[in-house]
Amino acid sequence: MKKSSCALIVSTIIVLIACSQRPKWAGLKKGGGGIDSVKVPAANETGDMATPAPGTDLVWKRYRAFENGLVKGLALDKKDFCSELGKESCIDKVHLTVLGGNEPYESGQYERAQTPTALTAVAVDRIVLTACSKRLELDRQAAAAAVVFKHFPLSGAAPDAKALEAQTTELYRRLLARNPEANEIAAVEAIRAQNLTADKLALMLCFAIGTSAENILL
Numbered sequence: 656m657k658k659s660s661c662a663l664i665v666s667t668i669i670v671l672i673a674c675s676q677r678p679k680w681a682g683l684k685k686g687g688g689g690i691d692s693v694k695v696p697a698a699n700e701t702g703d704m705a706t707p708a709p710g711t712d713l714v715w716k717r718y719r720a721f722e723n724g725l726v727k728g729l730a731l732d733k734k735d736f737c738s739e740l741g742k743e744s745c746i747d748k749v750h751l752t753v754l755g756g757n758e759p760y761e762s763g764q765y766e767r768a769q770t771p772t773a774l775t776a777v778a779v780d781r782i783v784l785t786a787c788s789k790r791l792e793l794d795r796q797a798a799a800a801a802v803v804f805k806h807f808p809l810s811g812a813a814p815d816a817k818a819l820e821a822q823t824t825e826l827y828r829r830l831l832a833r834n835p836e837a838n839e840i841a842a843v844e845a846i847r848a849q850n851l852t853a854d855k856l857a858l859m860l861c862f863a864i865g866t867s868a869e870n871i872l873l
Contacts, residue, residue, distance in 0.1 A: 717755030787861035
């Protein structure tokens, strides 16, 4: 991906995060001379949530719950939606550990990480970008039969405000199971003025929503 595209994706994420107030993190509290971090409880591989620790209202979605959300939300084939070098599964092999899973037989890892690690964000970005790109290409080829990116043509200039709002709402419903708020729509509309091509704008929206804290923490 070109540097300009990466920069645009990052700027989109910053804008959407800044305008959204959810989810609220209650896992930090003042105590003594500073701020102490409370561990984020993790969902199990089926997506069921553990009981949050006192003082928290968020639960980390581990590998299987995270995978299922992307596969279902973007209507992808679970078998091959993300693989490294076309060989190893992003979820079950390459990024399993940092997504909260473990593999005792080949890797000798008998316990799972209970909180996100320093590399979790990198893995999430990688997987979401791959999933969004795959869905984008599938819908580009499908044209009128597109499944997710169906509210404006993916070739040519950026869409009008009405079509962009419809696509934004589609992605919010699919990935976050809610409608976008007014300030989130306004943030997306502001980005439309940057004269991006339709496919880049669609990819940026998908990536920004898919990597939001709301999609990673329950």
